[in-house]
Amino acid sequence: MSVAICSLKWESARTGPQRIAYDRDGYHLVRFPYAEQEEAYDPWKMHDPAHGGAKASKFPDARSGLIWPSHDGWGTLSALVFWEPDGRPTEYRARFVRDPLGLSTGYDSTATTDTEPTRGGQYRSYVWQMFVHPGTPVGLKISARGPGDAKLAAPLLLAEFKLAIQTDVIRPEGDSGGHQGP
Structure with a gap:
């Protein structure tokens, strides 16, 4: 099985805080630096400026928050988000x-996850699978919400965003795959 991978990482300790700015949809598109960093991997240039x-x-x-798939295929998206525990948000999305x-x-969102705060640190991981295509970028969007659904600028400590594309998806004979498949 052939797999094309892009792995991005952002840390507040290395680049300073990430300003949280909510788009019209009430979410922030997480941004990632272009420079090579520890645990970053992008030989297919999917995160090219x-x-x-x-x-x-x-x-x-905003474009620094995008991964542009290098191949048609079955994509496994994964993310890791660490929020600074400040006690204000009542949910993280x-x-x-x-x-x-x-x-x-x-715009086409999928796999929205909504969790409430824990007593300790606010550490979340997410995974979703879907067909991906070159020319259609993917991104990770987040939101911290408080009482009355107020969107809060809760600080991020760390974010990772990864895409692994299985490039050799097979189909049964006679299956055209529809508009979403490879």
Whole structure:
């Protein structure tokens, strides 16, 4: 089985705090630096600043939150998010989104997860699988919400976002795969 991988990591200890800015959908697109970092891996250039615009993206602009799949295939998306425990949020949300900036096929969220705070640190991991395609970027969006559904700027400590694409998905003879398949 062939697998193409992109693994991104952002840490507040290395780059400073990430300003949380909520989009119209009430979520923040997590941004990732372009420079090579520990645990970052991108030999297929899926997180290349040249993708998605006339000029190169620069961290922390919105395009630095995108992974552009290098192949058609079955994608396993995974994420890790550490929030600073500050006691204000009453729930934490995350979702994976196809084309979160509306640059190609249009915003399409999937796998929204909603959790309440724990007594200790606020550490979350997420996994989702779906078909992915070159030309349709994917992103990780998060939200911290307080009483009355108020969106809070709860600080992030760490975020990781990974895409593994199985490039050799097979189909039964005669199956066209529909519009979502490879």
